Amino acid sequence: MLWKTVRGGVHPESHKALSNTAKIRRFPMMERLYVSLQQHMGMPASPVVTVGERVLKGQPLALAQGPISAPVHAPTSGRIVAIAEHTAPHPSGLPVLVVTLEADGRDQWIMRDPIADPFSVSPEVLCERIGEAGIVGLGGATFPAAVKMNLSLQSGIDTLILNGGECEPYLSCDDRLMREAADEILRGAELMRHAVQARRVIVGIEDNKPEALVAMKAAAERLDVSIQAVPSGYPMGSEKQLIQQLTGIEIPAHSRAADSGILVHNVATAYAVAMAIDQGQPLISRIVTLSGGAVTHPGNWEVPLGTLASEFLNHASGFDMKPARLLMGGPMMGIELPDLHVPIIKGSSAILALTEQEISHQQSSPCVRCSRCVRACPMGLMPLEMAANIRSGDLKSANKLGLSDCVGCGACSYICPSSIPLTHLFNYAKGELILQAKERQKLEATKILAQRREQRMERQARDREALMAARRAAAAQKAAAAEQAEQLAQEASA
Incomplete structure (x- = not known):
């Protein structure tokens, strides 16, 4: 196949062979889970449970608030022991509100309600169910999937693209998922196609994932879905680059893909959609890559959300040596963690423990104008x-x-x-x-409030003056009437 020309990019060493050879393993449930209420773009979810309450697996712990938000659910059954702040998986180490769930070991589900014939219901119903399942973009952006799909449905979509690029070094969670769950991913693609009324579906997969390409093409044989290989390189998994490679369409600056009739979702998001619609299962776990030179046993695990990164790493592998850097996500766009006492969230594609040899400590020097x-x-x-x-x-x-x-x-x-x-x-x-824009907005809002206050004060002064004038007129009228009455009385007595 002839590759289209996509601007720029680099070719870092992939390091994917560290983790992509073994099948996905299911990580055991820990005694306590720390379920963050901020696992998505937008407003944090609002808790609907109380301390001491017993919950079932899949039960909502917090509901979406605001137009851009997503609910979170219990990854297992147990008892709520705390609703308090906990260190967030962010370089700042600032806390976020977390529901602490003590597992009871029963793993008892709520009553699930899958849709028997999802293609007979309206697209709006599918989008609503996807939103209720708490599904967000699992490629890293964590934008609420239902919000993105509803906007696409309203604006009109021609093409749904599933992103199987996974161009970040070390990461192989999408690769393994495509190899092992191709049917479910494409089922999710068909459901998403119906939800946004797209005419065609394209799946883009980097050509350094031959096994995933074979599995996905085999699963798509009887479906109206195009599986296309794209050249490996970074950032081929970026939305605009993938769109240009697959369709030849270049998304203009300050424009959304939906404005060009295209919707892009990650392959793991499609898998989550299939689980939500066909199994009635909300997003309560995800596939996480564990890798890096300091890790004893790299691989991919399905991990319950809320599992501490420290417990995940210690139980799944352990260290060969002390890591020089800890990352959540890939080395290019992932975030450096202050420590591992943070929970796995919906956007946690990987936990990387890198050695001194894997990171650069070179001091910056003046630009050599190499371009x-x-x-x-x-x-x-x-x-x-x-x-x-x-x-x-x-x-x-x-x-x-x-x-x-x-x-x-x-x-x-x-x-x-x-x-x-x-x-x-x-x-x-x-x-x-962004801060400057907020300051300008604040100053503008303050100016508007000051103007409104001044107008209100002027209006109140005018009202007071009118009232006083009316009172003076009434008093003068009353005095004139009294004087007239007195004159009449004097004339009568005379």
């Missing part, structure tokens, strides 16, 4: 010029150069021979611009 970052940028930006403006404090100029179009893939930082932390600079600048 490798420009050639590597998949969005066609000028990373060096943006970084220079950011360092000089000129965020406005950096934004004019396309800072908002940066997808944070890290390709520029990876390829830079001077080890300049370009991606960190861009993330910092984006955060500062």
